Amino acid sequence: xxxxxxxxxxxxxxxxxxxxxxxxxxxxxxxxxxxxxxxxxxxxxxxxxxxxxxxxxxxxxxxxxxxxxxxxxxxxxxxxxxxxxxxxxxxxxxxxxxxxxxxxxxxxxxxxxxxxxxxxxxxxxxxxxxxxxxxxxxxxxxxxxxxxxxxxxxxxxxxxxxxxxxxxxxxxxxxxxxxxxxxxxxxxxxxxxxxxxxxxxxxxxxxxxxxxxxxxxxxxxxxxxxxxxxxxxxxxxxxxxxxxxxxxxxxxxxxxxxxx
Numbered sequence: 001x002x003x004x005x006x007x008x009x010x011x012x013x014x015x016x017x018x019x020x021x022x023x024x025x026x027x028x029x030x031x032x033x034x035x036x037x038x039x040x041x042x043x044x045x046x047x048x049x050x051x052x053x054x055x056x057x058x059x060x061x062x063x064x065x066x067x068x069x070x071x072x073x074x075x076x077x078x079x080x081x082x083x084x085x086x087x088x089x090x091x092x093x094x095x096x097x098x099x100x101x102x103x104x105x106x107x108x109x110x111x112x113x114x115x116x117x118x119x120x121x122x123x124x125x126x127x128x129x130x131x132x133x134x135x136x137x138x139x140x141x142x143x144x145x146x147x148x149x150x151x152x153x154x155x156x157x158x159x160x161x162x163x164x165x166x167x168x169x170x171x172x173x174x175x176x177x178x179x180x181x182x183x184x185x186x187x188x189x190x191x192x193x194x195x196x197x198x199x200x201x202x203x204x205x206x207x208x209x210x211x212x213x214x215x216x217x218x219x220x221x222x223x224x225x226x227x228x229x230x231x232x233x234x235x236x237x238x239x240x241x242x243x244x245x246x247x248x249x250x251x252x253x254x255x256x257x258x259x260x
């Protein structure tokens with residue numbers, strides 16, 4: 001899949017995501033004992049647009065810079081969520097958040113300082129847009145708990161297809177590329193989203209945040225094992241600082257959530 005052009009990857013991956021989430025949406029409503037009371041409206045439309053932007057910039061960031069750089073920026077997600085929630089929802093911000101956020105920002109600066117080209121910087125910027133988009137989706141879902149997020153994500157995939165179609169290469173990818181896009185769209189996006197949604201309802205926010213950090217840690221490891229992408233010591237240092245600051249912040253959040 002690495003040799004596909006970016007827009008073809010966006011289109012094919014989004015097509016499989018749309019089909020998987022669309023099927024889940026229809027089956028859920030078909031076999032539900034009562035009709036879902038979930039709403040959509042303007043928050044859902046806004047969420048669709050933000051989700052589509054995040055999905056496109058995620059693929060763009062992976063094409064323009066290293067996975068380690070992308071994961072370092074993505075690791076700041078809990079801080080961006082808290083910041084947006086503070087501005088928009090007036091959520092409380094703790095001293096622990098401020099300290100951990102400042103330390104994480106230092107780690108990001110170290111990683112950004114290791115960028116060796118204009119394309120690296122562009123990829124890091126795309127990763128920041130992607131992370132901000134993901135954080136915005138979380139805040140929207142929190143503000144509007146009755147919004148149908150499954151439908152929102154499926155429609156966002158449809159938007160990605162419409163954006164990518166005029167820009168992609170009009171040729172049928174190789175079978176291995178189609179299989180890779182199917183796995184990417186169905187497993188990591190559609191099923192991953194469904195499992196995250198169901199699992200996050202059964203554990204507290206701190207535990208969910210700590211589990212999500214596995215993606216940040218394992219992503220560069222898998223790429224190193226299978227594609228021999230070397231992580232520079234500077235990026236490794238910056239990423240380590242970010243991950244440790246996030247873990248420290250979420251550990252405090254978990255203790256607060258479980259306190260009697």
